[in-house]
Amino acid sequence: MSKFNFKAFLKASNEIILVIFQFLIISLHFIKLEFLNKIEIIKGNSIFSFLGFIIIIIGSIIILLAIKDLGSNLSPFPRPIAKGNLITSGIYSFIRHPMYYSLILISLGIFIIKLSFYYLCLTITLTLVINFKIILEEKYLNKKFKNYFSYKEKVKY
Secondary structure (H helix, E strand, C coil): CCCCCHHHHHHHHHHHHHHHHHHHHHHHCCCCCHHHHCCECCCCCHHHHHHHHHHHHHHHHHHHHHHHHHHHHCCCCCCCCCCCCCCCCHHHHCCCCHHHHHHHHHHHHHHHHHCEHHHHHHHHHHHHHHHHHHHHHHHHHHHHCCCHHHHHHHCCC
16 A cells, blocks of 8 residues: 655645636636626726727637647646647747636636626636646646756747
8 A cells, every 4th residue: 555645645736726716717707796797997898898809819719729739738737647748839839828828818808898896806816826827837847848948948928
């Protein structure tokens, strides 16, 4: 029987918590909480709606390209899959974390359309959670892939 590794358990639980928070925040974008949604920052108009819609479309295109390029390497967790490869082509030749950034763009687009304090808080919180995931993921990628540092130098964002 193997010995329980508390340190490994904490690392794995941190990853799971980050993923749960990420999906919770994303799903809150689609749950209408009237009492929170009514606090508007400024009064929106059709220009804001159009701009928000364009940002959502751009974010959606980026996420679809990232999913296509990742293929079987796709995982919601920051730790790369065991037999995964470092993807540096396609959208990944321009952006290191296109899926994460596209989620932030989509959230920002929804905020710009709604212009409420609720969606501003969701966007900020999602950005913070994704930032933690990126920091953790980059540690794993640096350990797993010898050429990650040179990729990181080449692709700044």
